[in-house]
Amino acid sequence: MMAFVIKALRTLFFSLDKIIYGLIDEVYSLLMTISRTSVFSGDVIAEFSSRIYALAGIFMLFKVSLSVINYVINPDDFTDKQKGFASIGKRIMTSLVLLVITPYIFQEAYELQAIILEENTIMNLVFGTNSGRILPNEDYAKSAGRNIQFTVMYTFMQPNFDEFYSDSNYPMSSCMEPYVLDSNGFKMSRGDSNFIYALNESCFGTYNNDVYEDNGALSKAFKEYASDDIYQNYAQGVAQQNFNLMARLDLVLQKDNDDRYLINYRFGVSTAVGIAIVYLFLLFCIDIAARSVKLGFLQMVSPIPILSYIDPKSGKDGLFKKWYQMCFSTYVSLFLRLFALYVGIYAITVIEQYTDVVTGEAVNGGFLFHVFMIIGILIFAKQLPKIIEQLFGVKMDGKFTLNPLKKIEDEALGGKRLTGFAAGAAVGTVGALTGAGVGRGFGAAFGGLTSGKGWTDTLKTQRDKNATMRTARLDGSTFAGRMGTRFSNAIGSGGELAQIEREKHDLQDKIDAEKNAKEAIEAEIAPKQNQIKSNQTAADAIKAMQDRAVQKIKEGNGAQGAHYQSLIQQAEQAKADGNGTEAARKLQEAEKYLNTTGRDAWLDANLGTGNDAKLDDLQKLYENSISQARGTDAGGNQSTQTAKHTAAELDNQSKEINRNTTDTKVSISTQERQIQTHDEAIKQHSSQMQDISRREKIAKANQSAVK
Numbered sequence: 001m002m003a004f005v006i007k008a009l010r011t012l013f014f015s016l017d018k019i020i021y022g023l024i025d026e027v028y029s030l031l032m033t034i035s036r037t038s039v040f041s042g043d044v045i046a047e048f049s050s051r052i053y054a055l056a057g058i059f060m061l062f063k064v065s066l067s068v069i070n071y072v073i074n075p076d077d078f079t080d081k082q083k084g085f086a087s088i089g090k091r092i093m094t095s096l097v098l099l100v101i102t103p104y105i106f107q108e109a110y111e112l113q114a115i116i117l118e119e120n121t122i123m124n125l126v127f128g129t130n131s132g133r134i135l136p137n138e139d140y141a142k143s144a145g146r147n148i149q150f151t152v153m154y155t156f157m158q159p160n161f162d163e164f165y166s167d168s169n170y171p172m173s174s175c176m177e178p179y180v181l182d183s184n185g186f187k188m189s190r191g192d193s194n195f196i197y198a199l200n201e202s203c204f205g206t207y208n209n210d211v212y213e214d215n216g217a218l219s220k221a222f223k224e225y226a227s228d229d230i231y232q233n234y235a236q237g238v239a240q241q242n243f244n245l246m247a248r249l250d251l252v253l254q255k256d257n258d259d260r261y262l263i264n265y266r267f268g269v270s271t272a273v274g275i276a277i278v279y280l281f282l283l284f285c286i287d288i289a290a291r292s293v294k295l296g297f298l299q300m301v302s303p304i305p306i307l308s309y310i311d312p313k314s315g316k317d318g319l320f321k322k323w324y325q326m327c328f329s330t331y332v333s334l335f336l337r338l339f340a341l342y343v344g345i346y347a348i349t350v351i352e353q354y355t356d357v358v359t360g361e362a363v364n365g366g367f368l369f370h371v372f373m374i375i376g377i378l379i380f381a382k383q384l385p386k387i388i389e390q391l392f393g394v395k396m397d398g399k400f401t402l403n404p405l406k407k408i409e410d411e412a413l414g415g416k417r418l419t420g421f422a423a424g425a426a427v428g429t430v431g432a433l434t435g436a437g438v439g440r441g442f443g444a445a446f447g448g449l450t451s452g453k454g455w456t457d458t459l460k461t462q463r464d465k466n467a468t469m470r471t472a473r474l475d476g477s478t479f480a481g482r483m484g485t486r487f488s489n490a491i492g493s494g495g496e497l498a499q500i501e502r503e504k505h506d507l508q509d510k511i512d513a514e515k516n517a518k519e520a521i522e523a524e525i526a527p528k529q530n531q532i533k534s535n536q537t538a539a540d541a542i543k544a545m546q547d548r549a550v551q552k553i554k555e556g557n558g559a560q561g562a563h564y565q566s567l568i569q570q571a572e573q574a575k576a577d578g579n580g581t582e583a584a585r586k587l588q589e590a591e592k593y594l595n596t597t598g599r600d601a602w603l604d605a606n607l608g609t610g611n612d613a614k615l616d617d618l619q620k621l622y623e624n625s626i627s628q629a630r631g632t633d634a635g636g637n638q639s640t641q642t643a644k645h646t647a648a649e650l651d652n653q654s655k656e657i658n659r660n661t662t663d664t665k666v667s668i669s670t671q672e673r674q675i676q677t678h679d680e681a682i683k684q685h686s687s688q689m690q691d692i693s694r695r696e697k698i699a700k701a702n703q704s705a706v707k
Helices: 002-035 042-073 075-079 085-118 121-127 137-142 144-155 217-225 228-240 249-253 269-300 303-308 312-316 319-349 367-392 404-433 438-450 455-474 479-491 495-554 558-576 580-595 597-606 613-629 647-706
Strands: 157-159 263-265
Touching (some): 002 249, 002 269, 085 121, 085 269, 085 319, 157 217, 217 228, 228 249, 269 319, 319 367, 455 647, 479 495, 479 647, 495 558, 495 597, 495 647, 558 580, 580 597, 597 647, 613 647
């Protein structure tokens, strides 16, 4: 039976692996296609840029004119190192040169990217360069997905060295390195057009006319139990690193005479790894697609930040600096993400070579070992771009996350900021170029006019600003608050709003902690209440069984009923004889017998015998309730035959249930007081949050008034 299950599992997971690993090559090809794609053509970029140049020319003319006026008013600025005529002239010339060469810089960057991708430079950096490579660059680039496909699957589909090939007839130690290596440790190629690697002849046998003869340790073992076709496909698949040749169902299911599999196929783990790789590739497709659009957009709007370089502040901390840093991080992000991906895949492929840090011996991990190591590798692959950023100071473009919905959300928010940057830059570059004070105000007015607005619209804009100021004052804005906000904005500290945000975050953490603690206690109370309910049901069932016994004795059932009736008759006879004392004594004796000795004797005689159907039903109800109170589910497995119990056992159980119920109620009462304490803390923190919200409203009013 177990052999059939194992065979079925091997067949099922192998069928899944064929589909999943087949997708690796397809998705990798999609990834490379997206990596090579430029969203905006040169003509589109040139046409868009030409519309910006007209506006940019006006900006430059205005900046020069304003600078001349400023030199007349402040002659000392003429020789200033930052704002002087020489500095402005130098920046104008630099901007003009950048306008000319920037399209060529982007073009060269795209060509360099194509070379890196075609040569698979990053993958070779991680997996090692193949010294015997003879394929053209284009074919080699296309085969990268198939190489990953084979390399990962070969990790989980190797000859069963440990279990099957341990005797002296098959010295399998020679097969631990399947390929012939050159002096540099690279896999050697036979030099034919199919890019076949030279296999270890002591393991695979002698290669002769596309056939491996049965004079190697592995070939002898295979051919003793499997057909020549199976072995030749496996050997050729390993030599050509061809997944489809190597991975065959008949090979996975082939056994020796002792019912042991020839191939150590780690099914399940291989499927999980394949899914993870396809998943990572799809995430990278999303990343790189967004990067391609973003890089093209940055090229299209390049005239705006380049011309803003005329302003000294823009080159140091302003628009131009942000633009070229964004260009660099966006460009480099592709290669850093690919590096993280390949490192993760490489770590998975060498999982069988992990060693114990104490003994230095190879770790022979089981299924859970592989699962947890793969999870750790994927988490590391997620963190690797951040690690590179921290080590080398290379800023990544966007976040690298394994959650595709979070990734899309982040990119969408980035798109909003980028769109806002482009729109604001196109309209407000004049203000950015005009310096401070009167220049900025005049530049804003000039920008309003050049955008098609007349004086009426300009005055309307001013009236709107005045209305905003009045609203801000009604919301609590004060002169001192506005001054403090201006100062905070100037030094970039974030001011009151930043402080409030930190306080809100800390206070929310406290509220969440109290709620979590409360929910944890409530989760503990619920099963206790269920236990009390089950205990009560069990106690009621015991009481009902005892009442059933009393009823049946009164009806005269069994020896107990006969004895009880005899006592009643004796009491009636004594009463008839005029002996009231004896009659009362007999009645008292009958009542005591009915509720103690007789009841227990009747129960002992009938419990678990099937003599009384109602008693059996009550006993089943009692047993189910006891099982539920103890945390087990007897309902689904309850026997049709009731268990044998004694009346004394039921009585003791009833007392134990009462004690347990009392203790549980005391515990619940204690926990309910703890919940009340958490509720009071939540109420106090919520009140503090309201105070912070009022402060936030005033701070936002100050910020609105300043803007």
